[in-house]
Amino acid sequence: MSENYDVVVIGGGPGGYVCAIRAAQLGLKVACVEKRGTLGGTCLNVGCIPSKALLHSSHLFEEATEHFDTHGIEVSKPKVNIEKMMARKDKVVDGNVKGIEFLFKKNKITYVKGAGEITSPTTVKVALLDGGEETITAKNIVIATGSEVTPLPGVEIDEKNIVSSTGALVLPKVPKKMVVIGAGVIGLELGSVWRRLGTEVTVIEFLDRILPGMDGELVKQTQRIFAKQGLEFKLGHKVTGAKSTKSGVTLTVEPSKGGDAEEIKTDVVLVAIGRRPFITGLGLDKAGVELDERGRVKTDEHFQTNVGGIFAIGDAIAGPMLAHKAEEDGVALAEMLAGEEGHVDYGKVPGVVYTWPEVAAVGKTEEQLKEEGVDYKVGKFPFTANGRAKAMENTEGFVKILEDKKTHRVVGAHIVGPAAGDLIAEVVLAMEYGASAEDIARTCHAHPALGESVKEAALDADKRAIHM
Numbered sequence: 001m002s003e004n005y006d007v008v009v010i011g012g013g014p015g016g017y018v019c020a021i022r023a024a025q026l027g028l029k030v031a032c033v034e035k036r037g038t039l040g041g042t043c044l045n046v047g048c049i050p051s052k053a054l055l056h057s058s059h060l061f062e063e064a065t066e067h068f069d070t071h072g073i074e075v076s077k078p079k080v081n082i083e084k085m086m087a088r089k090d091k092v093v094d095g096n097v098k099g100i101e102f103l104f105k106k107n108k109i110t111y112v113k114g115a116g117e118i119t120s121p122t123t124v125k126v127a128l129l130d131g132g133e134e135t136i137t138a139k140n141i142v143i144a145t146g147s148e149v150t151p152l153p154g155v156e157i158d159e160k161n162i163v164s165s166t167g168a169l170v171l172p173k174v175p176k177k178m179v180v181i182g183a184g185v186i187g188l189e190l191g192s193v194w195r196r197l198g199t200e201v202t203v204i205e206f207l208d209r210i211l212p213g214m215d216g217e218l219v220k221q222t223q224r225i226f227a228k229q230g231l232e233f234k235l236g237h238k239v240t241g242a243k244s245t246k247s248g249v250t251l252t253v254e255p256s257k258g259g260d261a262e263e264i265k266t267d268v269v270l271v272a273i274g275r276r277p278f279i280t281g282l283g284l285d286k287a288g289v290e291l292d293e294r295g296r297v298k299t300d301e302h303f304q305t306n307v308g309g310i311f312a313i314g315d316a317i318a319g320p321m322l323a324h325k326a327e328e329d330g331v332a333l334a335e336m337l338a339g340e341e342g343h344v345d346y347g348k349v350p351g352v353v354y355t356w357p358e359v360a361a362v363g364k365t366e367e368q369l370k371e372e373g374v375d376y377k378v379g380k381f382p383f384t385a386n387g388r389a390k391a392m393e394n395t396e397g398f399v400k401i402l403e404d405k406k407t408h409r410v411v412g413a414h415i416v417g418p419a420a421g422d423l424i425a426e427v428v429l430a431m432e433y434g435a436s437a438e439d440i441a442r443t444c445h446a447h448p449a450l451g452e453s454v455k456e457a458a459l460d461a462d463k464r465a466i467h468m
């Protein structure tokens with residue numbers, strides 16, 4: 001049966017479901033097509049949420065095994081019950097995805113379970129999960145189909161011995177050895193999960209550094225911390241092949257710049273070399289929707305594709321592949337479709353690696369500022385000088401704030417340390433309001449709190465930190 005909508009969103013991830021909710025809040029008639037069988041997309045089902053559930057459980061395990069004693073807590077040797085840990089993670093995921101279904105009902109959004117294909121600028125044909133077909137007619141179509149794992153030629157993912165992040169979130173037992181290919185966000189987060197649970201983890205990275213794109217000084221310290229925790233790094237190397245047998249995997253590894261190949265034997269391999277937009281089966285060819293040189297749906301700053309009435313958001317388009325960016329895209333687009341203004345500044349999207357300590361950043365790195373010839377000030381403060389961090393025994397890391405000397409605006413912040421992912425929010429807000437380091441420095445921060453390190457770093461931009 002065909003029905004007329006103002007908006008049909010294809011994909012129920014953070015981009016799509018948020019766009020649908022915001023559009024419905026603004027009075028538009030909305031349908032959302034999702035083929036997974038559950039809402040929430042990559043993020044809630046096989047991404048952000050399950051990974052953070054396992055990061056938290058494994059962090060607690062490491063606290064119990066390594067750090068309780070320091071606090072004067074004596075327990076018998078903790079053991080991992082992987083089945084129970086996974087079941088808790090699944091319960092967290094389930095609660096989250098059901099929550100989105102509730103929000104859809106509350107906002108009177110039609111949830112169509114099936115795979116959508118664009119058949120004209122106003123129609124989407126859905127192959128329903130329960131069988132059969134439905135055609136939806138809408139004034140506007142939003143592509144929010146997200147992304148998928150980038151494959152590595154010669155290393156075929158079977159989600160058993162050679163896994164993507166999805167398989168790494170459901171391993172049935174703690175492997176003895178794991179090789180992670182790619183020292184990016186997934187490699188470090190999921191590598192940390194399994195290391196904490198007892199796996200010997202080696203991270204092989206093509207470049208000579210981990211976390212490409214992040215501030216060099218931040219990355220140096222972060223790598224030192226991770227290496228101390230037991231992650232082994234093999235930088236400047238690439239994996240050129242993998243042989244999988246019942247007993248494990250043998251990888252062929254070569255220096256990135258050329259040289260002798262070697263073999264590495266391991267139980268499990270995690271391929272984490274990036275993600276790419278997912279547009280398979282969407283019918284973009286027939287609809288005439290253009291892609292950019294990296295296979296992303298090409299849009300203007302209003303999320304409009306080259307075909308009138310067809311828009312795109314989230315991981316499927318340019319910009320950081322992050323859930324909160326996808327959400328902001330969704331909100332801005334919904335507001336524009338309802339005749340309001342909407343805008344997302346990708347320069348102020350924070351990025352967080354949820355290891356412990358956490359690593360968080362927003363805005364420009366020092367390397368970028370130098371390259372752009374911007375005259376800038378640096379304010380830095382170590383957690384070793386923060387009272388709360390000392391009380392927590394979490395003193396590794398620092399806060400760094402960068403201010404443009406000419407405009408007196410904060411243009412970047414880089415934090416490695418306890419709860420860095422929460423601390424960065426203050427600097428994002430400051431940047432949104434065009435604040436200077438002085439503005440942050442003159443804001444009263446509660447004591448004793450980790451956030452005082454942000455204030456002290458801001459004070460240090462004028463070399464007047466109090467506790468250093």
Ligand code: FAD
Binds near residue numbers: 036186280354
């Ligand atoms: P998605 O979440 O990928 O959703 C797209 C949806 O569209 C999918 O459910 C898919 O089934 C559906 N779909 C595709 N094609 C069709 C079709 N033709 N018809 C119907 N439905 C279709 N980001 C963070 O910000 N923080 C994190 O901590 C974080 N952790 C992550 C951990 C992992 C392991 C991974 C893999 C990713 C993580 N991300 C994280 C990234 C985050 O998941 C993505 O940026 C986010 O999900 C993108 O949202 P989206 O709505 O654009 O796409």
Ligand code: NAI
Binds near residue numbers: 238239271
């Ligand atoms: P990534 O882009 O973060 O890192 C990939 C890494 O693999 C890079 O360091 C790259 O140099 C390296 N690499 C590429 N090809 C290689 C090769 N052949 N051999 C060895 N190394 C190679 O990608 P990742 O970790 O897969 O994550 C994908 C995306 O998911 C991220 O871009 C991020 O946006 C999102 N994500 C976000 C999280 C968060 O916000 N906390 C958590 C997990 C994922």
